[in-house]
Amino acid sequence: MEVDPTSTVGGGVEDVYGEDRATEDQLITPWTVSVASGYTLLRDPHHNKGLAFTEKERDAHYLRGLLPPAIATQETQEKKLMHNLRHYEVPLQRYMAMMDLQERNERLFYKLLIDNVEELLPVVYTPTVGEACQKYGSIFRRPQGLYISLKEKGKILEVLKNWPEKSIQVIVVTDGERILGLGDLGCQGMGIPVGKLALYTALGGVRPSACLPITIDVGTNNEDLLKNEFYIGLRQRRATGQEYSDFLHEFMAAVKQNYGENVLIQFEDFANHNAFYLLEKYRTTHLVFNDDIQGTAAVVLAGVVAALRLVGGTLAEHTFLFFGAGEAGTGIAELIALAISKQAKASTEESRKKIWLVDSKGLIVSSRKESLPQFKKSYAHEHEPVKNLLDAIEAIKPTVLIGSAGVGQAFTQEVIEAMTSFNEKPVILALSNPTSQSECTAEQAYTWSKGRALFASGSPFDPVEYNGKKYVPGQANNAYIFPGFGLGLVISGAIRVHDEMLLAASEALGHQVTKENFEKGLIYPPFLNIRKISANIAANVAAKAYELGLASRLPRPKDLVKYAVSCMYTPVYRSYR
Numbered sequence: 001m002e003v004d005p006t007s008t009v010g011g012g013v014e015d016v017y018g019e020d021r022a023t024e025d026q027l028i029t030p031w032t033v034s035v036a037s038g039y040t041l042l043r044d045p046h047h048n049k050g051l052a053f054t055e056k057e058r059d060a061h062y063l064r065g066l067l068p069p070a071i072a073t074q075e076t077q078e079k080k081l082m083h084n085l086r087h088y089e090v091p092l093q094r095y096m097a098m099m100d101l102q103e104r105n106e107r108l109f110y111k112l113l114i115d116n117v118e119e120l121l122p123v124v125y126t127p128t129v130g131e132a133c134q135k136y137g138s139i140f141r142r143p144q145g146l147y148i149s150l151k152e153k154g155k156i157l158e159v160l161k162n163w164p165e166k167s168i169q170v171i172v173v174t175d176g177e178r179i180l181g182l183g184d185l186g187c188q189g190m191g192i193p194v195g196k197l198a199l200y201t202a203l204g205g206v207r208p209s210a211c212l213p214i215t216i217d218v219g220t221n222n223e224d225l226l227k228n229e230f231y232i233g234l235r236q237r238r239a240t241g242q243e244y245s246d247f248l249h250e251f252m253a254a255v256k257q258n259y260g261e262n263v264l265i266q267f268e269d270f271a272n273h274n275a276f277y278l279l280e281k282y283r284t285t286h287l288v289f290n291d292d293i294q295g296t297a298a299v300v301l302a303g304v305v306a307a308l309r310l311v312g313g314t315l316a317e318h319t320f321l322f323f324g325a326g327e328a329g330t331g332i333a334e335l336i337a338l339a340i341s342k343q344a345k346a347s348t349e350e351s352r353k354k355i356w357l358v359d360s361k362g363l364i365v366s367s368r369k370e371s372l373p374q375f376k377k378s379y380a381h382e383h384e385p386v387k388n389l390l391d392a393i394e395a396i397k398p399t400v401l402i403g404s405a406g407v408g409q410a411f412t413q414e415v416i417e418a419m420t421s422f423n424e425k426p427v428i429l430a431l432s433n434p435t436s437q438s439e440c441t442a443e444q445a446y447t448w449s450k451g452r453a454l455f456a457s458g459s460p461f462d463p464v465e466y467n468g469k470k471y472v473p474g475q476a477n478n479a480y481i482f483p484g485f486g487l488g489l490v491i492s493g494a495i496r497v498h499d500e501m502l503l504a505a506s507e508a509l510g511h512q513v514t515k516e517n518f519e520k521g522l523i524y525p526p527f528l529n530i531r532k533i534s535a536n537i538a539a540n541v542a543a544k545a546y547e548l549g550l551a552s553r554l555p556r557p558k559d560l561v562k563y564a565v566s567c568m569y570t571p572v573y574r575s576y577r
């Protein structure tokens with residue numbers, strides 16, 4: 001099989017296989033670069049088409065006899081696989097079937113995911129990916145990303161060179177210490193970078209060969225895993241302090257040396273004691289993005305702004321209370337404060353006064369300031385101590401309540417009723433993942449608020465019928481943002497992430513909520529249109545990168561939405577000569 005190395009998108013994402021071309025008339029694979037044929041071709045997930053190889057291709061590529069005689073189109077294959085998937089009753093079986101498919105036939109995997117996004121997102125992503133990580137040791141078959149453990153100290157650059165793809169554009173990396181709301185899963189956190197990058201491709205159109213999932217293994221403090229005979233990671237407690245930070249520094253330097261200035265490093269599911277300082281330390285030297293802090297902030301700001309179109313009032317006229325003051329909570333708080341300060345032409349300090357946070361010790365107030373970590377300090381407002389969420393609600397009287405503590409069922413009936421007692425339309429977001437950690441279910445939110453809550457959650461819930469009316473909950477998940485955000489950085493060749501780009505992404509998402517969505521109670525557009533949404537986010541982010549002088553891909557394309565679309569990977573099979 002031969003591939004034309006010149007088949008790249010003009011000025012766009014470099015790609016020797018021409019995979020990022022969106023137009024289907026370019027789907028003939030041309031000459032020059034030889035890749036596998038015969039038996040090896042069938043076992044190469046990037047090029048395998050299974051029964052879709054034509055008679056001519058079977059002759060030309062030594063496939064005769066290696067396949068049964070029938071020829072099936074990609075559509076027929078998709079139909080069969082969806083039929084099979086729907087027969088599995090256990091979500092983890094669906095997850096495993098999807099992972100098997102990804103390793104067998106990549107294009108078919110992405111075609112399924114793109115065409116059936118609302119049905120399959122909960123399979124490859126939250127909530128099922130959470131269970132998969134918990135059981136990763138038992139279900140592990142083949143590595144899907146790079147494992148960089150303390151054993152590789154001093155050799156990280158060599159390890160990166162072992163990865164078969166050289167032209168990497170996006171890395172998602174975790175150290176497994178805060179996997180969703182499930183805690184420290186050590187090396188088994190690998191399911192998260194793998195899942196996030198599958199969404200980069202399916203939702204954001206970044207070609208699969210440009211995506212690299214990485215797990216940094218510095219040990220785990222999860223006693224159950226340390227004792228588990230099937231655990232796949234280092235059997236030691238977590239390295240901390242200087243040892244941890246030196247190891248991470250070696251990693252960051254090696255990535256830049258190997259892939260250059262433009263590779264995006266997305267930090268995912270690090271514990272907050274590392275996440276904030278890593279972002280701060282590397283944001284001026286690398287293209288880094290923390291999805292939990294920054295991506296979540298952009299998605300929640302978009303949802304809140306959309307909700308206010310129904311509730312009324314400006315951001316500055318509302319009062320926000322967070323249950324959970326970690327990465328997600330303070331990340332969102334900071335972006336909301338930035339948005340208020342821009343809208344109301346106020347200082348960020350002044351804007352923060354509209355925002356209150358509750359952590360495991362109660363309301364964050366000034367008397368606690370000394371003992372607070374840096375990321376909470378600016379929210380230690382003057383107030384007497386308050387111990388629990390319900391009392392904080394009574395004291396602060398928020399109009400918007402946001403759950404990000406990873407504590408399932410924390411929004412009790414009393415909590416929702418309290419919010420409803422002084423708000424005509426309380427905005428309630430239960431962000432924690434997976435479903436088991438959600439602060440409340442959609443049904444509870446609508447029932448306890450008597451249908452008045454504007455509700456969205458981190459993991460999906462089915463529509464709810466209450467008093468004869470159907471309510472459709474939105475999914476407030478950073479999956480709306482990071483794929484398009486990353487695409488925007490890639491297509492503009494951005495060299496740094498700036499907070500203004502987060503606002504640009506958030507605004508683009510907010511603009512995609514339609515009147516029809518609002519009528520159903522939705523404050524987010526459905527995932528059905530996610531590729532269009534991602535293209536718009538990418539265009540807005542890229543535009544901001546050009547405006548700020550942070551884009552390196554010149555000249556700037558005139559129509560950035562069109563350009564973003566033209567760069568997006570499509571999973572249609574190509575014809576082999």
Ligand SMILES: NC(=O)C1=CN([C@@H]2O[C@H](COP(=O)(O)OP(=O)(O)OC[C@H]3O[C@@H](n4cnc5c(N)ncnc54)[C@H](OP(=O)(O)O)[C@@H]3O)[C@@H](O)[C@H]2O)C=CC1
Nearest residue numbers: 180181272325326327328359360405406432433458477478
């Ligand atoms: N929907 C989405 O897109 C996203 C959802 N999330 C979800 O949000 C959750 C939190 O993530 P993240 O912010 O990164 O985690 P962190 O560990 O950074 O923060 C958790 C926060 O919750 C607080 N907390 C824990 N237990 C309690 C309790 N019993 N009562 C009150 N507060 C408590 C902690 O308090 P203390 O500081 O005192 O320890 C901390 O402030 C996870 O479930 C995650 O899945 C995260 C990112 C995106």
Ligand SMILES: CC(=O)C(=O)O
Nearest residue numbers: 180269292433477478
């Ligand atoms: C969605 C996500 O990033 C999280 O729950 O951590």
Ligand SMILES: [Mg+2]
Nearest residue numbers: 268269291292
């Ligand atoms: Mg995360």
